[in-house]
Amino acid sequence: MKSSSPIADARDMSRLFTAGNRLQGIVPPLITPLRARDELDQEGWERLIEHVIDGGVSGIFILGTTGEAPSLSYRLRRELITATTHLVAKRVPVLVGVTDTAFVESVSIAHHAADAGADAAVLTTPYYFPAGQTELTAYVQNIAPEIPLPLMLYNMPGLTKVWFEIETLKTLSEIQSIVGVKDSSGDLDYFRRLCDLRNEVREDWSILIGPEAMLPEAHQLGGDGGVAGGANVMTRCFVDCYEGLTANDSAKTEAAISKIRRFQDIYDVGKYASRHIKATKCAASLLGICSDLPADPFHRFFEPERERVAAILRDLDIL
Incomplete structure (x- = not known):
């Protein structure tokens, strides 16, 4: 049953969403395994969920960039949400x-996520038509009360072409249902300012880094962890890196980050921007986790590219 006060409900649910009012650790942005166009690879999805939970993740993020969300039908998005919350069964928080x-449509998906038992919604800037900062501020101010879940903002200017500027976030910090920011800009000066803003106005905010190889730098700046696409594949390695950082265990951290840096080579396979998603799906399929079929208009890697990815995984001793 939907509440007449979504933001009040979001405050209550945020206590379930975080420990100590902050989500910390590794939260993989899951790939979406497909059996065919608009058909979920159900068995692969279950294996992927178990793979990352067994690896020690702090949460699961579905329908993000790595999950090819804009390319999926609304029907499939809803199916994926329902399947995920059922499989996860509250073992870790589910971010949608x-x-x-x-x-x-954003509001509709958020309500479905809340009804299915998800723990938080994740919202980036609207894309295609670029919004000005005044328009973006009003957009979030208008949509937040309509979303019956704690809300994480997602800074992804490389794809949306619009930043959540720091002053905009400072204004939006007044919205109590917003529980943090994921930053995939790759700009560490921006990330530092984001952490400073958190310390200044919202100490309960979770600040997570997107670019996975920057996890040590982000931690040093005050970040709470990472939304690492590579954790679809090398889950335990990313968790080890985070645990090494928080425990000030330099040996554990260095062992993990050296593997993470080598893993980055899979993203150089292929010649299109879609290679990041295709390489991750390829790696997961080579490990027998799930199908590597991407959503239209992308194509899966052919055998020469698959062999290049396989060689990297063998070098990392995970294949």
């Missing part, structure tokens, strides 16, 4: 990307 070009 709700970004859409249409305001009402």
